[in-house]
Amino acid sequence: MEAAIIANIGFRQPLRHHAFFSKIPPMLPRLLPLFRFPFLPSKALIQSSPLPTHGINFLLVLLLLAAGYGAWAQAPTALTARLDKVSLTFALGPTGQPTYSITYGGKPAINPSRLGVAFADGQGFDGPLTVVSSETKDVDETWQPVWGEVKNIRNHYQQLTVHLRQPTPNGRLLDVVFRVFADGVGFRYEFPRQPNLAYFTVQDEQTEFNLPANHKAFWIPGDYDSNEYAYTTSRVSEVNTTPIEAIQLKAAPLRIQTPLMLKSDDGLYLNIHEAALVNYPALMLDVNPQTFGLRSHLVPGATGAKAYLQTPEHTPWRTVVVADNAPAILASKLILNLNEPSTIAETGWIQPQKFVGVWWEMHVNKASWNYSDASNLKLRGTDWAALKPNGRHGANTANVKRYIDFAAQHGLQSVLVEGWNVGWEDWAGNWKEEVFDFVTPYPDFDVQELQRYAASKNVKLMMHHETSASVTNYERRMDAAYRFMKQYGYDAAKTGYVGRIVPRGEHHDGQWMVNHYVHVADQMAQNQLMVDMHESVRPTGLHRTYPNWLANEAARGNEFNAWSTGNPPEHETILPFTRLMGGPMDYTPGIFQIKLESWNPAQNKGRQVHTTLAKQLALYVTMYSPLQMAADLPEAYEQRLDAFQFIKDVPVDWDDTRILAAEPGDYLTIARKAKGKDEWYLGAITDEQARRQPVQLDFLTPGTRYAATIYADGKGADWEKNPTAYQIRKVTVTSKSALQLQLAAGGGAAVSFKPLKK
């Protein structure tokens, strides 16, 4: 609580109510005229001030300090907040611009860094500001997510609010709010309701994250329209997106995305991202390779402006998670805590789930999304029934029934079907507005029969809404699409945004699209529908607010292994430190037929997933999501039902999570306790290096004996040469046991722990 005391000196209340007034009656006659002329430069009165025009309140502070009330070690306007090892300092810089800095255990984590927001009208908060007042508060509460990695989440922070004002007559007001947690800091700009600011356009945000040194960084290029990149690991000084092939829109050479994972040479781990991204563009970072400074870059809209806002409004939280060990980064709930509580009162219909789907067979060229091989079709005017079928259409009634049978047999909740609706002949790459209507099935997909059949097997069908990024088209058809879902018994949808956005000129990560994704989550919620968004903006913890928003893709998923250079084996050890910081990912693990040639020798020559089979199992634990696909084909699983048992067993909702070992880019071991059961599941993965991973089982309930089933890489397993070698061992363990897991190169291990009857 010491931090609070420091911060409260001088600034707990707005000055007009300030308790100090009662202590300085002799000064009042001199101060009062100044209040009537707040634009009077302080310089004239205080010759020695290095801060020329901070206005009257700063002057007042100096006067108060002169009167003996200062207890300030730093610059006169420095304000601090602190929790455990994390300390945040706010100050006005030499030219009156606000800055902040963060230390962790006394070490600099973020050096003094500028804060600011520029407006299109030129009257924003990018010039000098004065501190009007400030206040702090302490919060320590615990809440329960609808679903998650843990049952209870502690939200413990000290908040510092700094009220700022332009040093002009009728100066506009800005608040900067900091929340200091034990594992980092969140801060945001708040634009309060005020007489001189109602509507405004953000032209630029000038938030800096100045790193103290040339850290190691795990980054992807700042593509406004895609996050589906493999990560580059480099020093900050070596960031350069130029050689990287664009997935959608080429990034500026020094522009990268958040979440950005960083590691200092002296053992600090930092993660920079944002929380609660609503009504604002996504944050990207421009790197200064000389100074190791990072500067905010907001994704522009069609006109080039960044955000159209109206007071009262605020930006998303800018987040810096910091720790002296990697597992603490993964355990952080800072981003979730900075999001608003659920907007959904009754959540019984929200069901974490595992699913199979008519999907991977398209990626491995065994089937097609499209029903015919016709081209240049239009949604309106095409007689779909008259098209000549190509004979490879995956989403046909018989094939879907096969998946339903498989899901029913193995206790998986649902079946995704992609390619069920007309439009796939000509869906991508044409920046076309009318692509899909979301309600018209292909002639070989019998909606009613499949509804009946799935219900008879107690399996749900999962809707697929590929928009091909034609979002205006989706929005105008949304009501009909959701009515269709309700009519035919669908309760969840996977959405997709492949391609360039319509409205043309907008970007996947701009304000307009950010609002669209929230609109979808909100409309789905109002219809009691769950959603899994692909090619959306990367998440920022909004699944707390919209718990029906189960997952996103928004990163390079497993399917890249099917048809590109693939994902390097380290990929899944980085994702939890980057993309997953914002929320669950529908990564689609569980590929058993790792060499893809057998599905289609002609088209898949040499292609394989960069993994061992055991690692695919481990991903169900290491890549947290309430929505997990068993992505491979039923026939692939049916050949290895012993290994498939882990996918059948592994839960998708948890009471507890322990990050047992982690290093971004290298390895990751996590154990999780099943929701409402004394069962534990463990996943351990490694990069391209084989390694031995010892695991102490002290997380198990003391005194209970567990049957541990260990799904490990087999002898000679290797992601490249021998990916499908695995072994399954069963042992009995207790909380005092230890396991020695041997992870092959590009491999992993999965373990289930089920209590033995006493």
Add this chain to the structure above:
Amino acid sequence: MEAAIIANIGFRQPLRHHAFFSKIPPMLPRLLPLFRFPFLPSKALIQSSPLPTHGINFLLVLLLLAAGYGAWAQAPTALTARLDKVSLTFALGPTGQPTYSITYGGKPAINPSRLGVAFADGQGFDGPLTVVSSETKDVDETWQPVWGEVKNIRNHYQQLTVHLRQPTPNGRLLDVVFRVFADGVGFRYEFPRQPNLAYFTVQDEQTEFNLPANHKAFWIPGDYDSNEYAYTTSRVSEVNTTPIEAIQLKAAPLRIQTPLMLKSDDGLYLNIHEAALVNYPALMLDVNPQTFGLRSHLVPGATGAKAYLQTPEHTPWRTVVVADNAPAILASKLILNLNEPSTIAETGWIQPQKFVGVWWEMHVNKASWNYSDASNLKLRGTDWAALKPNGRHGANTANVKRYIDFAAQHGLQSVLVEGWNVGWEDWAGNWKEEVFDFVTPYPDFDVQELQRYAASKNVKLMMHHETSASVTNYERRMDAAYRFMKQYGYDAAKTGYVGRIVPRGEHHDGQWMVNHYVHVADQMAQNQLMVDMHESVRPTGLHRTYPNWLANEAARGNEFNAWSTGNPPEHETILPFTRLMGGPMDYTPGIFQIKLESWNPAQNKGRQVHTTLAKQLALYVTMYSPLQMAADLPEAYEQRLDAFQFIKDVPVDWDDTRILAAEPGDYLTIARKAKGKDEWYLGAITDEQARRQPVQLDFLTPGTRYAATIYADGKGADWEKNPTAYQIRKVTVTSKSALQLQLAAGGGAAVSFKPLKK
């Protein structure tokens, strides 16, 4: 039919089926190799050709000509079509670019003018092209509009289709289709389905309308977002939009809108516009003041490109209506004929109608759209019921009942209510996306009670959907908005698009918005709803295709008289020659309380409508619309019920129309026969000049005696000094009678003719 014969020589059929082949067997061996190398330059073979690379088919034509089959007076590739006095010639220009020209009675109407469409990929139809083949056909048919100015419309034209091709291997194909009517020409570009062109982006259209001389022009600036300008009358050489204050977006200095009305010194009247504007941006014209050339300029989308298209597709028709007298321009049905037939099969629910509305009282500062005087509100999160009412809200239940009573008493079908729904406190000027929700009434507007009350009086309420140009917001709420209409008994809506468009960067007249308006018409039709669009793109005859699309504003309406410099008295004599060429306008005539000070002396000082009262009555005839507002307040009409009788009587649907006298900018006299009745109504208006208008009543049924009620300007009437002086005379007339109408300065006259019982 002579024209057809000329045009058919050489080009009736695609060459591969050409009858001439049978006549030139000796040539075939020489020609066949050329067909296998269609890119072979003809220059090498024909030294004297001025057209270097027209490719093989042009070569073939020359060979055929050399063989004696030519009957060509003009350049070798000239093709013509003709009907009555109108003659159209297509030719390839000296560099191989297609051109057209039009004559009327032998006089040049459009000098040779370039045709072309440039693509974003650089591979469009802006370079040299070759003529592949051509064909003509003659059409003479008659159709009946659902509603209109006449009962039967004759569609009589000769069509010339020219099949063009790029002179390259795999050259893309373009058709230009001309329809030559007795009163002008329509032509469009058609992009057929073809192997080498599926998706394309139009970067520029290069259609020229080269005028033979420095005509008089009636024009408004080429604002991409508004047509609400007073017309400037000038020579083409004097066009300059610079001094004109922008309504929405400043036009380039030489850019003007269509419909453009022109008059030559030798008595030709020309109107340039377009028909069936769908999936394409609106056409504007760039003026060359030296050459009197006009060049197409398409309104850009957010990215700067003009249109995103997919084959098969076509542009709207470019229209040139031409006549040697002004009434023939107004009588032209060319634009309607170029639109597609109605998409609505059962049209019984479509009802032309007159209406009153809670509307003008806001324009004259007697009431407000907004319920409170709060500012900076947000649609979400505002407690509307808690706002302090300003006491001036027009759309309150009691006031609406007053309008319902008035409509019921006087046989008007419906009551428009603007300002009924929340959001008006903060609706315009902020480029805000979430403004209205279209379903939430203000606390003082009782939807259910008004539904009951209106039904009890057999009056319909007309919905109002002001979008404030936030079109994405409207589209995503459209389903709910239309359900609300159906639920509460509304069967028509007035829509509005005031402000800058969202999606930001789009324009009112760009492709995306053009498609939106059609989408609204289509969705309204599917819900059996009628629509009247304000601030939309100006119409192009689409009410033929969507007869539920009753009217548009899309020009400077009567309300400008309430709060701006107003509309000059000539305004209504120009509108029928310009804006109304495309379709009916909701001009909102019928203002009786012409001096507006009495409504609100403080705010309306000196304001008045620039009209006499009699002219307001005449407008119901001269400004054709199936939807006519009696725009003034009930209390204004109640003071002059004798004059109001004309508004009660005048129909909004007609069996016949006679343009008796017309000169743009000067005067206009029209008589119309009521639908299904032997009643005639006549309107005569003048500009700021008083004039005497003789009218022969030979349109009346011979042998029938009619009671004519003449609503004329009163003694000393003058739009400025004495606008409300009027006189009503009743006389008995026959088809042999004549009337002498005395029109005051800025005045007019209205006459009803009802048959006397024999």
